Amino acid sequence: MATTVNKKKxxxxxxxxxxxxxxxxxxxxxxxxxxxxxxxxxxxVENEADFTLIPVLNYMFAAAxxxxxxxxxxxxxxxxxxxxxxxxxxxxxxxxxxxxxIDWEKQA
Amino acid sequence: xxxxxxxxxMPARDTSGAHALxxxxxxxxxxxxxxxxxxxxxxxxxxxxxxxxxxxPFPGAELFSPGRIRMLHTNxxxxxxxxxxxxxxxxxxxxxxTLRPVLSAKLSWFIxxxxxxxxxxxxxxxxxxxAQAVEWGETPVWIDPVAxxxxxxxxxxxxxxxxxxxxxxxxxxxxxxxxxxWTLLTYTMGNFFVEYWIGGTASGAIIGLxxxxxxGLFVTPIGWGLMYYFVPIILxxxxxxxxxxxxxxxxxxxxxxxxxIHHFLYxxxxxxxxxxAIVATIAVEFVVxxxxxxxxxxxxxxxxxxxxxxPIRWFYVGMVFYFTTCxxxxxxxxxxxQKIIHFSDWVVGHAHLVMFGVFGFWIMGMxxxxxxxxxxxxxxxxxxxxxxxxWLSAIGMLIMFFDLVIAGLVQGFLWKDLAxxxxxxxxxxxxWMIRSWSxxxxxxxxxxxxxxxxxxATDRSLRAx
Numbered sequence: 326m327a328t329t330v331n332k333k334k335x336x337x338x339x340x341x342x343x344x345x346x347x348x349x350x351x352x353x354x355x356x357x358x359x360x361x362x363x364x365x366x367x368x369x370v371e372n373e374a375d376f377t378l379i380p381v382l383n384y385m386f387a388a389a390x391x392x393x394x395x396x397x398x399x400x401x402x403x404x405x406x407x408x409x410x411x412x413x414x415x416x417x418x419x420x421x422x423x424x425x426x427i428d429w430e431k432q433a
Numbered sequence: 434x435x436x437x438x439x440x441x442x443m444p445a446r447d448t449s450g451a452h453a454l455x456x457x458x459x460x461x462x463x464x465x466x467x468x469x470x471x472x473x474x475x476x477x478x479x480x481x482x483x484x485x486x487x488x489x490p491f492p493g494a495e496l497f498s499p500g501r502i503r504m505l506h507t508n509x510x511x512x513x514x515x516x517x518x519x520x521x522x523x524x525x526x527x528x529x530x531t532l533r534p535v536l537s538a539k540l541s542w543f544i545x546x547x548x549x550x551x552x553x554x555x556x557x558x559x560x561x562x563x564a565q566a567v568e569w570g571e572t573p574v575w576i577d578p579v580a581x582x583x584x585x586x587x588x589x590x591x592x593x594x595x596x597x598x599x600x601x602x603x604x605x606x607x608x609x610x611x612x613x614x615w616t617l618l619t620y621t622m623g624n625f626f627v628e629y630w631i632g633g634t635a636s637g638a639i640i641g642l643x644x645x646x647x648x649g650l651f652v653t654p655i656g657w658g659l660m661y662y663f664v665p666i667i668l669x670x671x672x673x674x675x676x677x678x679x680x681x682x683x684x685x686x687x688x689x690x691x692x693x694i695h696h697f698l699y700x701x702x703x704x705x706x707x708x709x710a711i712v713a714t715i716a717v718e719f720v721v722x723x724x725x726x727x728x729x730x731x732x733x734x735x736x737x738x739x740x741x742x743x744p745i746r747w748f749y750v751g752m753v754f755y756f757t758t759c760x761x762x763x764x765x766x767x768x769x770x771q772k773i774i775h776f777s778d779w780v781v782g783h784a785h786l787v788m789f790g791v792f793g794f795w796i797m798g799m800x801x802x803x804x805x806x807x808x809x810x811x812x813x814x815x816x817x818x819x820x821x822x823x824w825l826s827a828i829g830m831l832i833m834f835f836d837l838v839i840a841g842l843v844q845g846f847l848w849k850d851l852a853x854x855x856x857x858x859x860x861x862x863x864x865w866m867i868r869s870w871s872x873x874x875x876x877x878x879x880x881x882x883x884x885x886x887x888x889x890a891t892d893r894s895l896r897a898x
Contacts, residue, residue, distance in 0.1 A: 337673050337674030337676065337677055337727075337730065341674075341677075342674060342676045342677055342680065345677060345680055345719075345722075345723050345726075346680045348719050349680055349681075349683075349684040349688075349716070349719045349720055349723065352715065352716035352719050353684060353687060353688035353713075353716040353717075353719070353720075355712065355716065357687075357688065357713070359708070359709060359712055366705070384690045386618075387615070387618065387690050388686075388687055388690070390614070391611070391683075391686045391687060394610075394611075395683065398602075402601070403601050403602060404679075405601075406601070407675055407676035407679065408674070408675045408676065409601055409675075410600070410601045410602060410603040410604070410675055411603065411604075411665065411671040411672050411675040412671055413600060413601075413603070414530055414603040414605075414662070414665070414671075415665055415666070415669075415670075415671050417529065417530070417532055418529055418666050421454070421529055426897075429669055
C-alpha cells in the first residue's frame with residue numbers, strides 16, 4: 326500500500342475505554358451478584374430450587390464457556406494490541422477488492 | 434483518504450481471487466430467498482392486521498385462520514427473512530475477515546437447500562395447525578431436530594474459517610463465533626425443554642429466556658457483527674475504538690443471557706427472578722451505550738455519508754431506532770411502567786421497531802450495498818426507486834411505531850381505570866387502522882425494491898464491461 330492510516334485520528338481516548346469497561350463490569354456484576362444471592366436464598370429458604378435451576382444452570386453453562394474463551398484469548402495475546410485488528414480488517418478488504426477490480430480511492 | 438500499511442498478519446494467505454473465498458452465487462441465493470420470505474411474511478402481517486379491523490378476507494377458513502397467519506408473520510420474519518439474510522451476510526463477511534474459505538462449498542449449498550426446506554416445512558406445519566405452544570418457537574416438533582442439525586452444520590462450516598485464522602480477531606469475528614453456538618443452545622432450550630421436560634410456570638420462564646435470547650444471542654450478535662464489518666468498509670475508515678467494541682461484546686456475553694424474564698413481569702414467576710432480570714437489563718443498557726457511542730464516533734467527520742450513501746443511511750437510521758428500543762427497554766422493564774403497558778400494543782410497537790426498524794434496516798443496508806456487486810452490475814437500476822424504498826419504509830416504520838406506542842398507553846390507562854373491554858377495543862380501532870395503512874406503505878416500499886433488484890440483476894446495460 327502506498328499510503329498509511331493516521332492511527333491517532335481513529336483512536337478513542339484510553340481513559341474513556343477504561344471508564345466504560347469499569348461501568349459495564351460494575352453494573353453487570355451487581356446484576357449478576359444480586360441474582361445469585363437471591364437464587365441461593367430461594368434454594369435455602371424458599372425451597373424453589375427446582376423452579377429456578379434450569380434458567381440459572383443455563384446461564385452458568387453459557388457464562389463458563391465464555392470465561393474459557395476469554396482466558397484462551399488472553400493467553401494467546403488477543404488483547405495485547407486492542408486496536409490492531411481494526412486496521413488489519415480494513416487492509417484485507419482493500420486487498421480483496423483490488424483483486425475484484427474495485428478502486429477504494431474512487432469509492433472513498 | 435489514506436489507508437493502512439500494517440504488516441501482513443498472514444504471509445501465507447492467498448488473496449489471488451476474492452471469488453475463491455466468497456461464493457457470490459450462494460450469497461445472492463440467500464439474499465433472494467430472504468427477500469421472498471420477507472415479502473410473504475409482510476403480506477401475512479398485513480393480512481393479520483385486517484382481523485383487527487373486522488375485515489379479515491378469509492373468515493372461517495381454518496388453513497388461513499388469523500392465529501396461524503400471525504405465526505407465519507413472526508416465524509417467516511425470524512427464520513425466513515432474517516436467518517437467510519444473515520447466512521448470506523456471513524458467507525460474505527466471514528471468509529473476507531478470516532481470509533479463509535468456509536469448511537466446504539458443497540456443505541454450504543447443502544445447508545442453503547436444507548434451510549429452505551426447514552422454513553417451508555415450518556410454513557406448512559404452521560398453516561396445518563402443527564404449531565408448538567412456544568412464542569416464536571412454534572416450529573412443528575418434527576422440524577426441531579432437523580433445525581438443530583442444520584444449526585450445528587452452520588456452526589461447523591463457519592467456525593472452520595475462524596479456527597484457521599492466525600491473527601488477532603476483529604470484533605465481528607468475536608460476535609460471529611459467539612452467535613453460532615448461542616443460537617444452537619437457544620433454539621434447543623426453547624424447542625425441546627418446554628416440549629419434553631418442563632411444564633407449568635417454569636416453562637414460562639424458559640419461554641421468556643428463549644424469546645429474549647433469540648433476539649439477544651442470535652439476531653443481535655450477528656447484526657452487530659455485520660455492522661462492525663460493513664460500516665468501516667463502506668466509510669473506508671476503521672471503527673473509532675476496537676477496545677470499546679470488545680467491551681460491548683464481552684458485556685453482552687456475560688450479562689445478557691438472564692434478561693429474558695423481564696418479558697414476564699407480574700406473572701407467577703418468582704419475584705427474585707423478575708427483579709434480577711430488571712437489574713441485569715439496566716446493566717446491559719451500559720453495554721448498548723458503548724456500541725452506540727462507538728458507531729457515532731466513527732461517523733464523526735464523515736457525516737455527509739448519511740446524505741450521499743444509502744447503505745450508511747440504512748445502517749445509521751437503524752442504529753437510531755436501536756437506541757430508541759434500548760431506551761424503551763430501560764423504562765419498560767420497570768414494574769411501574771409495566772402496570773400500564775403490559776399486554777398492550779406498546780409491546781407490539783417495540784417488537785416491530787426492533788425487528789424491522791433495526792435489524793430489517795441493517796439487512797436492507799447490506800442488500801443495497803452488496804446486491805449489484807453480487808449480480809455483476811456496476812450500479813443499481815434505479816437510485817430513485819431505492820430512495821422511495823428507504824423513505825416509504827422509514828416513514829411507515831415511524832408512523833407504525835408511534836401509533837402503537839400511543840395505542841398501548843391508551844389501552845393501558847383504560848384497563849387500569851377498569852373500563853369495560855369493549856371500550857378499549859373501540860378506542861384502539863383508529864390506531865389499528867393507522868397501523869394497517871403504515872404497514873401497507875412498508876409493503877409497497879419492498880415491492881419497489883424487489884422490482885429494482887430484478888431489473889438490476891437482469892438489465893444487461895448495467896453489466897461491467
